[in-house]
Amino acid sequence: xxxxxxxxxxxxxxxxxxxxxxxxxxxxxxxxxxxxxxxxxxxxxxxxxxxxxxxxxxxxxxxxxxxxxxxxxxxxxxxxxxxxxxxxxxxxxxxxxxxxxxxxxxxxxxxxxxxxxxxxxxxxxxxxxxxxxxx
Amino acid sequence: xxxxxxxxxxxxxxxxxxxxxxxxxxxxxxxxxxxxxxxxxxxxxxxxxxxxxxxxxxxxxxxxxxxxxxxxxxxxxxxxxxxxxxxxxxxxxxxxxxxxxxxxxxxxxxxxxxxxxxxxxxxxxxxxxx
Numbered sequence: 001x002x003x004x005x006x007x008x009x010x011x012x013x014x015x016x017x018x019x020x021x022x023x024x025x026x027x028x029x030x031x032x033x034x035x036x037x038x039x040x041x042x043x044x045x046x047x048x049x050x051x052x053x054x055x056x057x058x059x060x061x062x063x064x065x066x067x068x069x070x071x072x073x074x075x076x077x078x079x080x081x082x083x084x085x086x087x088x089x090x091x092x093x094x095x096x097x098x099x100x101x102x103x104x105x106x107x108x109x110x111x112x113x114x115x116x117x118x119x120x121x122x123x124x125x126x127x128x129x130x131x132x133x134x135x
Numbered sequence: 136x137x138x139x140x141x142x143x144x145x146x147x148x149x150x151x152x153x154x155x156x157x158x159x160x161x162x163x164x165x166x167x168x169x170x171x172x173x174x175x176x177x178x179x180x181x182x183x184x185x186x187x188x189x190x191x192x193x194x195x196x197x198x199x200x201x202x203x204x205x206x207x208x209x210x211x212x213x214x215x216x217x218x219x220x221x222x223x224x225x226x227x228x229x230x231x232x233x234x235x236x237x238x239x240x241x242x243x244x245x246x247x248x249x250x251x252x253x254x255x256x257x258x259x260x261x262x263x264x265x
Contacts, residue, residue, distance in 0.1 A: 005146075009139045019261075133261035 004123035008038075012118040012134060017091040021131040022123070026083035031127035035090060035097070036113065038120050040067040043113045044090070044097050047125075048080050061099075063112045070112055079103035085130070092118065140253040147248040147264070149224040154217065154263040155253065161213040163256020170220060170227070171195070171243075171250050178245045179220070179227045182255075183210045192229075192239045200242055209233045212256065222248055 012018055020033060030052035036042035042064040049055040059075040079102045080086055089100035092115075096108040123129050147153070147170075159166065165184040171177035177195040184191060188208050194200040209231050210216055219230040224246065229237045253259050 003144050005142060005144050007140065007142045009141050129264070131261065131263045134259065 004032075004125070004127065005129050006039075006120070006122040007132065008120050010117075010119050010121060010134070012092075014093045014116070015091070017089055017135045018118070018121065019087060019089050019131070019133040019135060020121075020123075020129060021085065021087040021133075022127050022129040024080060024082055024084050024086055025126035025128070028082040028126035031125035032123065033088070033090075033127075034120070034122045034124070035118050036064070036120050037115060037118075039122065040064060041113060041115075042120075043092065043111055043115045043118065044099075044109055045069075046088070046090075046099065048078065050080070050082060050126075061109045063109075065113055073109055075107050077101060077103075077105045077107065079105065082126075090118075140251075140259050142251040142262075143249060145249050145251060147222055149222055149246065151222050151248075152265040153220045153222070153251070154261075154265070155220070155257075155259060156215070156217040156261045157253070157257045157259040158215050159210060159212050160256040160258060163212045166210075166253070166255035166257035168218065168220065168257070169250070169252045169254070170222065170248050172245065172248065173250050174252070176243070176250070178222075178241055178243050178248060179229075179239055181218075181220070181229055181239075183208055185210070185212060190237065192237070194239075194242045196243055203239055205237050207231065207235050207237070209235065216257070 033046045035044045045062045047060045057078040061073040063070040168181040182191045192203040221228040
């Protein structure tokens with residue numbers, strides 16, 4: 001996967017919302033949005049897989065604490081299509097991250113690292129960020 | 136979100152426009168938007184300074200180039216603002232909130248930009264790439 005955009009020093013606080021809009025490549029196999037403190041400390045690794053690592057149309061979420069992956073969570077909702085523009089919303093508090101998908105479906109992922117701020121956002125894979133907004 | 140936003144691996148090509156919206160902090164002396172290929176490799180350093188009523192632009196390739204100053208300052212502390220930066224192979228065009236356009240030459244001849252930072256008194260609320 002091509003190395004994508006990295007944003008740091010965001011200082012996103014609990015209750016604030018991060019909106020990410022971007023283009024999914026026409027031949028997309030997978031893309032990643034990582035949120036956390038830095039590349040080794042991620043409160044959320046958000047990885048929609050169109051067709052990758054043996055998964056088809058599944059969102060795989062995980063956390064990374066001091067470089068070590070946690071337990072994977074698989075979300076069956078998959079409102080993503082190759083060759084489209086999508087928008088995903090992320091917010092968090094001390095216990096959970098809330099992810100809102102393009103079709104409005106929401107799910108939670110535990111804030112395992114208990115981060116008090118999200119300072120790092122990185123994109124990777126078959127996805128090109130067009131807009132980042134902090135609300 | 137507070138200042139000092141930094142973005143890397145941007146892959147911006149000539150023809151790309153970057154629209155930055157944000158709020159200028161109360162009591163800010165100014166702010167900085169840097170575009171280039173790293174902290175020390177800047178095609179455009181855009182720096183409105185409120186006390187001097189000036190916008191200073193410069194380039195940096197290890198050391199600073201020659202400053203370009205423009206007195207058209209339409210920013211003020213404690214307000215919402217937006218700046219549109221267009222990257223072209225020969226120059227940068229910066230559109231200010233009142234529509235005034237400022238140009239600065241692409242002195243370092245960059246054909247792609249990978250780095251953006253926003254410092255000082257501007258708290259970014261959104262960033263769009265076109």
